Amino acid sequence: MTSNMHIKIGIIGGSGLDDPDILEGRTEKYVDTPFGKPSDALIVGKIKNVECVLLARHGRQHTIMPSNVNYQANIWALWEEGCTHLLVTTACGSLREEIQPGDIVIIDQFIDRTTKRSQTLHDGRARSLPGVCHIPMAEPFCNRTRDVLVEVARGMGVKCHTRGTVLTIEGPRFSSRAESLMFRQWGADVINMTTVPEVVLAKEAGLCYASIAMATDYDCWKEHEEAVCVDNVMKTMKENANKASSILLTAIPQICQMDWSHTIKALKVHSPQWRMAGKGRELRSDMQQTSVAGLRNRTRDLLSGIRAYMIAEVPFDDFWPKPVMTTFRAVWVFKMPSASAKEQHG
Known part of the structure; x- marks a missing residue:
């Protein structure tokens, strides 16, 4: 059922997954927010006639480390631009034998190990929203949006894990082996440096948020396997970036054809x-x-x-x-x- 609500898709591209060429008729838009400037210009355009806004999480030159990404400004800018959905891509390390480098994981839960990041848009600033927002987080990701991504990935024949728990560390360093083994015992499936607080802020803003996680390595827990390093991460991302792009290009028109009125209303009730x-x-x-x-x-x-x-x-x-x-x-x-x-x- 097509929604009467106007749908606009925000896209936050992670490492190696922020190619603006996926947008048609694109223009750049520099904005400011009550929390400062977002990571880079908003790239406004369309994907198969659906309005989209692309933002490079780490800047287009990848100059912003995970701790210094202005997550509050990024979410505010996309919300202010009128986005109803937020589809993001992220590189991650695998903590499970069955999640191999190059696999896609449509994550559904997180464990937060960050220490330096603001996790609310109600932070007392003069232009921020008043009060305190105790947002429920039992279901951090939008399950309806996730279902679309899973269905599309399966239809394309992409090896896709339909759920998974991501553990977000502060970074920019990678984990020690002891940490990686501990995270496995905690039940985490993949590990990255950016999902938190991004998913928290998106839910607070009432956006339908879903993440396409690309496994690039086995972190450092796996014996007889080379430990994670930046060069190998980027190599795997370049070899497999087309998977994430293809999923986005197919999923976005499908999302636009669905009725999201009830889903978005439920998100905003809190x-x-x-x-x-x-x-x-x-x-x-x-x-x-x-x-x-x-x-x-x-x-x-x-x-x-x-x-x-x-x-x-x-x-x-x-x-x-x-x-x-x-x-x-x-x-x-x-x-x-x-x-x-x-x-x-x-």
């Missing part, structure tokens, strides 16, 4: 601040794209929610331009009785 911020984003888009009548109808639909948030003194100025805020406040004053009117009516 963060009402993001629901209202999202409505502000939609309103900004309406100001650029729709008629005056359409904007008037959208504004009317928003009033009840805006009233509740203005009572709670949530700072909407950070989400809407001043002319829009002025209009809202004028409507608010018009709709609400004045103090003298309240006194007259007892």
Whole structure:
């Protein structure tokens, strides 16, 4: 079933998997966010007539180490651009004999071993969302999106593991052998340096997030196997990058044909601040794209929610331009009785 919701796909490319040539009619867009600048320019274009936005996680020259990636800015920029989904690629080491270098893993769980990274967009900054967001994380990844990726990979004949637990380390160093053996005992299947906090922030922002993990090595736990090194990782990525690209090119049109209204609504239920911020984003888009009548109808639909948030003194100025805020406040004053009117009516 095709959704009435406008679908836009964000793509975050990992090491060796951020080729902009997959996009048609692409243009570059440099943006800023309340958390600073994202890793690089947003590459805006289409894949088989579906709007997409590509971002290189480590920068296009791969100059940003995992600890220094501005994950908050990356997620905010893609959310602000109107993305509903986030498909990402990542290189990983295998912690299981059956997951061989070159295999694809559609990961469904994570173990967090990072130590230096902000894991929320509600961090108290002047322009960030207010309050604290205790986001549930039992199911970190969007299972419906994962199902599409698995189905596509199988249909292409790509060796694909349909689930797996990724353990994210801080990096940039690789694991010691003792650590690698311990991570296996913990139940981790693959290991990387970037899934956390990216998946956490995406879920907080209400994005349907799924990851295509490419196994490049056996980390360092496996006897009689060369330990992981950067050269071997990049060699395996270059030899197999076409698998991830082909999965994306096939999956994205399928995702666009599905109805995502309920899924995205369920994601946003845990963060009402993001629901209202999202409505502000939609309103900004309406100001650029729709008629005056359409904007008037959208504004009317928003009033009840805006009233509740203005009572709670949530700072909407950070989400809407001043002319829009002025209009809202004028409507608010018009709709609400004045103090003298309240006194007259007892």
